Amino acid sequence: MKLAELLSPSQILLDLKAGESWTSIVELVDCLVSSGKLSAALRDEVLEMLKTREDLVSTGIGLGVAIPHAFSDRLDHVVAVFGRSKAGIDFDALDHIPVNFIILFIVPQTNYPLHLRTLSAIAKMFTHSEVRRQLAAAETCTEVLTILQAKQPRSAAS
Numbered sequence: 001m002k003l004a005e006l007l008s009p010s011q012i013l014l015d016l017k018a019g020e021s022w023t024s025i026v027e028l029v030d031c032l033v034s035s036g037k038l039s040a041a042l043r044d045e046v047l048e049m050l051k052t053r054e055d056l057v058s059t060g061i062g063l064g065v066a067i068p069h070a071f072s073d074r075l076d077h078v079v080a081v082f083g084r085s086k087a088g089i090d091f092d093a094l095d096h097i098p099v100n101f102i103i104l105f106i107v108p109q110t111n112y113p114l115h116l117r118t119l120s121a122i123a124k125m126f127t128h129s130e131v132r133r134q135l136a137a138a139e140t141c142t143e144v145l146t147i148l149q150a151k152q153p154r155s156a157a158s
Helices: 021-034 040-056 112-125 129-137 141-151
Strands: 060-062 069-072 079-089 099-108
Touching: 021 040, 021 079, 021 099, 040 069, 040 099, 069 112, 079 129, 079 141, 099 112, 099 129, 129 141
Parallel strands: 069 099
Antiparallel strands: 079 099
16 A cells, blocks of 8 residues: 555645644644544544654655654544645754655554554655655645656555
8 A cells, every 4th residue: 555545635634834843743643633634532642643653753755745643443544634834843853954855644552563564665755855845836836646656666655
């Protein structure tokens, strides 16, 4: 499965309002709730899991990319959301570069290998400067999905 297969236009925010890492995570989780991809009853629990994960070490992987992620024993499929910040957000990334692209995902607790494959495939795709350039220039959610569909290798979540 490709990252684009985990997303719909309602799960893409082209202009994040948040200016800080934690508020951007909250904004993305709220997007999942408003799009119907995450139950409102799970919102606070998911935020707590993401906060715990983020407190361990930043999920800012460098090159302007962050991949906040968590596990849930109350989900039976991967849930993902993509956000873009034109201004950049300080995510305490490894390379200290502000984050422009955030891919947040939640994986069923029982599927750790899926988590590793998803994380690895996303990180690999975003190492390509051309992908980041195209995503920065994308004007619509559909355009973002097309870029992600074309660029990501299979096996992210298969």
